[in-house]
Amino acid sequence: MPRLSNRATHMPASPIRKLVPFAEGAKARGIHVYHLNIGQPDIPTPKEMMDAYRNTTLTVLPYSHSAGSWEYREHLAQYYRSHGIEVDKEHVLVTTGGSEAIIFTFMTIMDPGDEVIIPEPFYTNYNGFAVEAGVKVVPVTCNRADGFKLPPDAEIEARITERTKAILICNPNNPTGYVYTKEELERLQRLAEKHDLFLLADEVYREFVYDGAQHHSILSLPGIGERAVVMDSISKRFSACGARIGCVVTRNPAILEAALKFGQARLSPPTLDMIAADAALVNTPPKYLQEVVNEYRARRDVVFEALEKIPGVEGLKPRGAFYTIVKLPVDDAEKFATWLLSDFDYNGETVMLAPANGFYATPGKGVDEVRIAFVLNLESMKRAMEILRVALEKYPGRK
């Protein structure tokens, strides 16, 4: 039998999803699993969005435009302008989830062997998309001790090579919850201009900021022009992960033209989901997101109230998104996360965590860390933290 590709071999299994078989095993044994491993919120999708599916009058479910419908793109442009991001509908290309926005951007601006600098820990699937595109992720480490803020310019510049094509941030950050300051974005702009790089930002958590933090888009930076590309998604904003609707936003016509060719090859984003996303964007009352953001803040507070009482746990309350990277007093967080599913329960319940090593590109980093997602209701989050506390007491590999 012929062997598979090197990239198939190098492709990482998702640290968010690779323990799923163990979770299925636990469930098969009748154990309830609290899923804190994945950014799958329990927040209701706006009724306005679900009604778009329920009220569809389509009799033929056709392809949509490869770049998305002009109507949705216009509404997206209006949405961005309402957030201080001056773009037109021509600057928006609708994708099949934020995932595709990332892969299209990588494919469009980088060839195999090219490099992208990403502050770590970072959203683990950037690694997967990099393998698909043959691109090298060059990490620059952010530390909890520094609040996960952007490292000094010198540390970033030390990683720039002949092959560096871009700097990518996730803002607000998944998995640290860090919200980049305007000054940090301006520093990145200067670095990108100085070294002629693209500046990329995954801004899917734009609205999810707390305690007075303010989100700034790279597309709002004066003079950034055609150098900036934003990757976005409605998955979190409207708790509609299953719709698979995202977009690429840039003022760079060459990138849009090239990305459209990748878009044409895969024909179109899912049609009815795009119609529903449009309905969500246009019809959802503003209080929906306000309430959702309040709910996430309350969950975060509950989680940190509990974490502070668990000996040996080190965390940092984030001001954005709905994740946190937590250091645990264990030998190996992946072993611990597996043990939670395969060998532990507390009154018939356990928790699923995402081992954090997959969120780093530097070998050895994150070995004793996990990512926790605040995606369950307050009672469930409280209960899950209690289970975590008990589990850490019982875990044989406790340090």
Place this chain on the structure above:
Amino acid sequence: MPRLSNRATHMPASPIRKLVPFAEGAKARGIHVYHLNIGQPDIPTPKEMMDAYRNTTLTVLPYSHSAGSWEYREHLAQYYRSHGIEVDKEHVLVTTGGSEAIIFTFMTIMDPGDEVIIPEPFYTNYNGFAVEAGVKVVPVTCNRADGFKLPPDAEIEARITERTKAILICNPNNPTGYVYTKEELERLQRLAEKHDLFLLADEVYREFVYDGAQHHSILSLPGIGERAVVMDSISKRFSACGARIGCVVTRNPAILEAALKFGQARLSPPTLDMIAADAALVNTPPKYLQEVVNEYRARRDVVFEALEKIPGVEGLKPRGAFYTIVKLPVDDAEKFATWLLSDFDYNGETVMLAPANGFYATPGKGVDEVRIAFVLNLESMKRAMEILRVALEKYPGRK
């Protein structure tokens, strides 16, 4: 500004879709455009499928399993078994359209520089997926004079190199409509075994066969074992192109395991579309597809009745799928197709065709050919052929 990637430059614009701006221009001038360029049928999607959207009780639209739900995979396995393809649900991985099934398969079995042999003319987007994966498409030409049948073994073997990893067919064929015989598939199996290659088949038109032709799947070949990978989609079967639901089917566990890693990176196929696809698969009465196939056969006959009366046109009535590659008496089919949209109308109407050069990998091939899709109702197809006849009389580049 940094330059884009080589692959962005080399990525072909879809010949099916690149004339869309001209079509939009024609429509803006009030001209009705008959779309024969794209496999977008006007056939109603099964009501059973659309009802699945209309009756959804989901209040949260979550990610689905990265490989698709076990329920849908089990139903797909049952469907395949009913077509003589002995597979289990573990052998099926649900993808975001047949497009993703192809890219996952390419990425999984081939590295940049590897080669896949494909009989040409072929589905044009294979070129795009090959550029994305860095893979070289090596064509082996099929000719109308030979009925588009598979060339002799020697011609195929002459194209096998150290880098060849697979042979890919589309069966029934898009764009020729050719249905491969069992003997041809057995020849391909022997070649694949002899040279240790994978055998890949895009079988999305499985049910679309006419005049007693019978479709054979590569997965039905005795002894093919783990060597065969089928790429499939519900887009045409249920006239649900906009659902973006396809799958990879193989008995090769290594391919499935690797493809799942690519699947995890993009998280999941669209959830509600998969639920609707499941409803279509389980609930659509058998007479739906029988009627659809009868309708396509009737359209094909109408098209060929008309084409036979147009001087200088050379076609070959296909026994499968719903496309045909037709030679036109023109200097350049792409110029002609563009002219049809930009400079011509017949009583306020025109037709959009797909220039066939993009369906070949051999330079210069297909320059005077177009692909016609039988995707409109009988009256529209008749009218479109009449417009084509008149256009060919008036076209300044007529040969």
